[in-house]
Amino acid sequence: MSVKRIGVLTSGGDAPGMNPCVRAIVRTALYNGIECYGIRRGWNGLINGDIIKLDEKSVGHIINRGGTILYTARSKEFMTPEGQQKAVNTCKFLGLDSVIAIGGDGTFRGAMALSKYGINVIGIPGTIDNDISCTNYCIGFDTAANTAIECIDKLRDTMQSHERCSVVEVMGRNAGYLAMYVGLAVGATAVLVPEDTVDFERDVIEKIRSARLNGFTHYMIVVAEGVGSASDIALKIHDAIGLDPRVTVLGHIQRGGAPSGRDRVNATKMGYLAVELLMAGKTNRIVCTHEGAFTDVDIEEGLKMKKGIQKMEEDVLAAMTGL
Numbered sequence: 001m002s003v004k005r006i007g008v009l010t011s012g013g014d015a016p017g018m019n020p021c022v023r024a025i026v027r028t029a030l031y032n033g034i035e036c037y038g039i040r041r042g043w044n045g046l047i048n049g050d051i052i053k054l055d056e057k058s059v060g061h062i063i064n065r066g067g068t069i070l071y072t073a074r075s076k077e078f079m080t081p082e083g084q085q086k087a088v089n090t091c092k093f094l095g096l097d098s099v100i101a102i103g104g105d106g107t108f109r110g111a112m113a114l115s116k117y118g119i120n121v122i123g124i125p126g127t128i129d130n131d132i133s134c135t136n137y138c139i140g141f142d143t144a145a146n147t148a149i150e151c152i153d154k155l156r157d158t159m160q161s162h163e164r165c166s167v168v169e170v171m172g173r174n175a176g177y178l179a180m181y182v183g184l185a186v187g188a189t190a191v192l193v194p195e196d197t198v199d200f201e202r203d204v205i206e207k208i209r210s211a212r213l214n215g216f217t218h219y220m221i222v223v224a225e226g227v228g229s230a231s232d233i234a235l236k237i238h239d240a241i242g243l244d245p246r247v248t249v250l251g252h253i254q255r256g257g258a259p260s261g262r263d264r265v266n267a268t269k270m271g272y273l274a275v276e277l278l279m280a281g282k283t284n285r286i287v288c289t290h291e292g293a294f295t296d297v298d299i300e301e302g303l304k305m306k307k308g309i310q311k312m313e314e315d316v317l318a319a320m321t322g323l
């Protein structure tokens, strides 16, 4: 299979590190004599032929920029056979033989659909939720976690001064990876994740009580958004033990900011590998990390995989909370 012209797009929620990844794809492609086009606004861009030519210069000085220069979207139209056919027509018209899509599960489902029409596709995991099962690491996770940690450290100062309880809601959609990691890093009193059944008395009230009995007078409760609203949890704490918790929803701030060094380097390696895979004749693959190595899996197989919160994290958390 000879690769002549690659399209690259970002889709779904943006993640810090998408820009370094686009940069790496473009530079690896050009280095190997392959043309590269940016498809803007996710899969919608492929449907509408919304493309820009990318050269070495157009991806200069974006390695340190959050967001995505290609814009992003969640395309409902691309989920329909008609939308997919339009996207295929665009590929044929423009002579795009391959598409590299950076995003999450939804993005990969789109890529898989496109591959059925004979377009070569490679997916690269980019989501702060880190919830792609076939990979240990998704671009954006490290930066988002660091942002949340910095915010919560600041919150702790004022919570400590006022001897208050804080309930902080962390993103992650239906997954608790971000909340679990952040909770461990900030030394939370309690961490609630959707992967576990929450027993409010045991997992929240008992943790706060234990912290108080150990001499602490401020409490940091980290809640993954998939568990429910931080306001509801604050209210329940108030009703149960009379505290007056302050609620902070970190929200989209977690998706912004300059990518961390780890995100820049991982994104660069993943972008490089995506082009290498295409050049090696591979298609319908997701670039991933597994036991410290960069590798790839079939998209369909990758989407079927399941990962959960690791037992060790649960055990460490049990020992570290309630204080």
Ligand code: F6P
Pocket (backbone or CB within 6 Å): 013, 104, 127, 128, 129, 171, 172, 173, 225, 255
């Ligand atoms: O998937 C990334 C993510 O930031 C989730 O953590 C969050 O639930 C969702 O996207 C928010 O989506 P939107 O930007 O459309 O509000």
